[in-house]
Amino acid sequence: MEARTHIRVEDLSVWYGGHPALKDVTLSIPDKKITAIIGPSGCGKTTLLKSFNRLIDLQEGVRMEGRILVDDEDITAPGADLTRLRKKMGLLFQRPQVLPMSIFENVAYGLRIHGENDRLRLGEKVEHYLRMAGLWAEVRDRLAAPAAKLSIGQQQRLCLARGLAVEPEVILGDEPTSALDPHSAERIEQRFLELKRDYTIVLVTHILRQARRLADYAAFVYMGELVEHGPAAELFAHPKDPRTEAYISGRFIESTGEDPD
Amino acid sequence: MTQARFIEEKIFRGLMLAAAGMVAGSLGLILATVFVKGFRALSFDMLFKTPQGGYYIGGGGGIANAIAGSLVLGLGATLLALLVSLPLVFYLNVYLRRRSRLAFFIRFSLDVLWGIPSIVYGAFGFTVMVTLGLKASLLAGTLTVGLLIIPIMARSMDEVFKMVPPELHEAAYALGSTRWEAAMKVILRQAFPGLAAAVLIAFGRGIGDAASVLFTASFTDALPTSLFRPVATLPLAIFFQLGTPFPEVQERGYAAALVLTLIVLAVSVLARALTRRVTRHSR
Amino acid sequence: MDIRQIKDAIARRSMGLVALGVMSAAFLVGFGLYWRARPVLAGRRWTEILFSAAWHPARGEFGLGGFILGSFWVTAIAMVIAVPLSLLTALYLSEYASRRTREWSRPVVDVLAGISPVVYGVWGMLVVVPLVRDYAMPFLSSRLKFFPFASDNFTGFSALAGGVVLAVMVVPIMVSVMEEILRTVPPEIREASLALGATRWQTTKKAVLKKAWPGVVAAIILGFSRASGETMAVLMVAGCALQAVPKSIFDPAYPLPALIANTYGEMMSVPLYDAAILLAALVLFLLTVLFNAVGWGILLRLEKREG
Known part of the structure; x- marks a missing residue:
């Protein structure tokens, strides 16, 4: 049974200043x-x-070729409404990026940006999404405290709540557990498994076990090239490309195993 | 509702562009004013003769007294400031740890000195002169301007030193150098273009300041000959000569403004070229 | 101990001495001014000198109140113009402009900062004063007959002209401090906000400025301090007639630094006159030292926290 395609990438090439x-x-x-x-x-x-x-686009000197279709709409077209696109795509960073304001305001931030100013509704929504991210119980008594005071694992869940609050359709995770302790990482992973009922989730990770635990589909990228992609179970059990095989069997020579900042 | 934010975006983008344009435009306007007025007044006599019938009255001649005076006073003050700034900045960056309390306090003192208006330095110079029984002179003016530009020079030098990669210090120590040797041989060479730029910037600031020399250097029609006589400077030549009702004398003021601005422009361009070299090296 | 180490020790001592000298310089300046200003303080209350506007040197009345108010008036006009101009320019450069534009902007700001105050004065006399006299003043003052527009000064040499010139003079320092502060805001904060679908300006206003505002305040304080100490340009365009209380932006204004510069030459003629002028310098010194200490104090603390 083939699922509906949400994001379609066609012949995408990207250069950073010629590289x-x-x-x-x-x-x-x-x-x-x-x-x-x-x-x-x-x-x-x-x-x-x-x-x-x-x-x-924020990088200096970036150039893109090819197309990306989200819900059959070309987001690389010149006049594309980026704010609407980004509202659709919740992004979790490698390190949680809390905004310099209170816990409450962090979640309310996106709501306010998209025009919600009613205090009562803001309060309800903030609570709702903090619950969804599994953070409510820990912060309900200190919503006015600066978000930077939270532990790093809590901050990542706050970022998740903040992302969910703008009602995205897709959740993008850029190694969202790599800065967290194992326990916090596990909590985030659980959230993802619950959230995939309602959201399309794309997860960048270099932790193979995490990919195995969570992914339905997997794509292996190596040196800017998409080497292989397909259902996760198949890709992990029977890789077709020798490079994929080498990577998932851990025979890959990797210098550090961490992305440079 | 959500459309409002796009309108707001457009409005503020427009305002920002307008503001940046006004800042750049005001520079253009200032330069244009000075150039148009100044070039008309410029001539051989203007640059190379002293005022013939007194700087305030007219009677031919030019502003050679002020050009020479400003250069002499500016060079002297720069040299003086260099003698204080260089050791100070070495001390800050080579001998003290970046986080030390003393370093913090020295930098803070420089910041505060930087913010003291030049007229206050002028008034202070005057009190010292009165106390010591001195008259307004090249010496007093040089000392006062030197004091004025020490914080300007030292702060830009400090910035340059911060750009020297710390590995370079370590590499020098690892070779068994004392701190002094490390400072002189390795770091000085690396930082040299930046330091030169800092010296130039300070010179430009010193030569352009009028309020500090008003009390201390006074003004004269003569070329500078003695440390103990008053000396003419370009900023005061502008200030005094524009104040007269005689068009001929006002011309001299415009010419002086042009010469002074050209000096400042040359200094800026040179300093920028030098800093560019520093940043290229440190990459 | 060999010769190299002795050299090192000598260098260290003498440099320390220089540092000590620089650290005490501010105290020396303040004390020197105070010392010469004492005669005028003797027998007068300092409140009388600071708040009285009676300035009659020949009668021995040395109230600096009018000049202090004049300083605040001109500086306030300058800040009303310069703060939005600088903030918008700095935001444009840090949040919107391409790297190339930013690189071009630096020499512009540098040259603006380097131009002699007297040259600013020349520009003010030739451009700003006529504009005020021929356009701003007739246009505003005849229509808006109330504070702070009503005036009968038709020369153009006015607090407004002084304020405009001062504004252009303090823009470079404020832009460069603000831009530096904005650049220390981590780019991830912008990314996080943009990723939620915020527009650039929403990101700038609600996330970037939220983080950067202490530094922006510091920049404004420094700009204020610089403007209140600027002498020659203001002296050349502000008209310099004493007002007890400022009534109009089109009236002449007589700020403290201009008083000091203007009385050069005549201040030895009347008893206590010189002491009063040096007292004015002392007031100016204390004012700017205070503002600078606060402004740089904020910035140094921020740097420490970030570093």
Whole structure:
């Protein structure tokens, strides 16, 4: 049973100041599934993810070719409404990026930006999404405290709540557990499994076990190239490309295993 | 409702562009004013002759007294400031740890000195002169302007030193150098263009300041000959000569404004070229 | 101990001495001014000198109140113009402009900061004063006959002209401090906000400025301080006639620094006159030192926290 395609990438190439980061990537991201993008550090995983919400536009000297269709709409077209696109795509960063304001205001931020100013409704929604992110019980008594005071695991769940609050359709995770302790990472993973009922989730990770645990589909990116993609179970059990095979069996020579900042 | 934010975006983008345009435009307007007025007044006599019938009255001649005076006073003050700034900045960056309380306090003192208006330095110079029984002179003016530009020079030098990569210090120590040797041989060479730029900037600021020399250097029609006589400066030549009702004398003021602005522009361009070299090296 | 180490020790001592000198310089300046200003303080209450506007040196009345108010008046006009101009420019450069534009902006700001105050004065006399006299004043003052527009000064040499010139003079320092502060805001904060679908301006206003505002305040304080100490340009365009209380932006204003510069030459003629002028310098010194200490104090603390 083939799921509906939510994001379709067609011949996408990206350069940073003349230096190629992605070459001719063609990929379909299925609706309401978890798709894991795996690969060694610096191979273009994050670039691919950040093209989905065009956040790579912020880089100086970036150039894109090819098309990305989200719900059959070309988001690489010149007049594309980026704010609407980004509202559709919740993004979780490697390190949680809380905004310099209170816990409450962090979640309310996106709501306010999109025009919600009613205090009562704001309060309800903030509570709702904090519950959804599994953070409510821990912060209900200190909503006015600065968000930076939370532990890093709590901050990541706050970022999740903040992302969910703008009612996205897709959740993009850029190695969202890599800065967290194992326990906090596990809590985030659980959230993802619950959330895939309602959201399309794209997860960049270099933790293979995490990809195995969570992913329905997997894509292996290596040196800017999409080497192989398909149902996760199949890709992990019977990789077709020798490079994929080498990577998932851990025979890959990787210098650090961490993405450079 | 949500459309409002796009309108707001457009409005503020427009305002920002307008503001940046006004800032750049005001520079253009200032330069244009000075150039148009100044070039008309410029001539050989203007640059190379002293005022013939007194600087305030007219009677031919030019502003050679002020050009020479400003250069002499500016160079002297810069040299003086260099003698204080260089050791100070070495001390800050080579001998003290970046986080030390003393370093913090020295930097804070420099910041405060930087913010003291030049007229206050002028008034202070005057009190010292009166106390010591001195008259307004090249020496007093040089000392006062030197004091004025020490914080300007030292702060830009400090910025340059911050850009020297710390590995360079370590590499020098690892070779068994004392701190002094490390400072002189390795770091000084690396930082040299930036330091030169800091010296130039301070010179430009010193030569342009009028309020500090008003009490201390006074003004004269003569070329500078003695440390103990008053000396003419370009900023005061502008200030005094524009104040007269005689068009001929006002011309001299405009010419002086042009010369002074050209000096400042040359200094800026040179300093920028030098800093560019520093940033290229440190990459 | 060999010769190299002795050299090192000597260098260290002498540099320490220089540092000590620089650290005490501010105290020396303040004390020197105080010392010479004492005669005028003797027998007068300091409140009388600071708040009285009676300035009659020949009668021995040295109230600085009018000049202090004049300073605040001109500086306030300058800040009303310069703060939005600088903030918008700095935001444009840090949040919107391309790297190339930013690189071009630096020399512009540098040159603006380097131009002699007297040259600003020349520009003020030739451009700003006529504009005020021929356009702003007839246009505003005849239509808006109330504070702070009503005036009968038709020369153009006015608090407004002084304020405009001062504004252009303090823009460079405020823009460069603000831009530096905005650049220390981590780019991730912008990304996080934009990723939620915020527009650039929403991100700037609600996230970036939220983080950067202490530094922006510091920049404004520094700009204020610089403007209140600026002498020659204001002296050349502000008209310099004493007002007890400022009534109009089109009236002449007589700020403290201009008083000091203007009385040069005549201040030895009347007893206590010189002491009163040096007292004015002391007041100006204390004012700017206070503002600078607060402004740089904020910035140094921010740097420490970030570093």
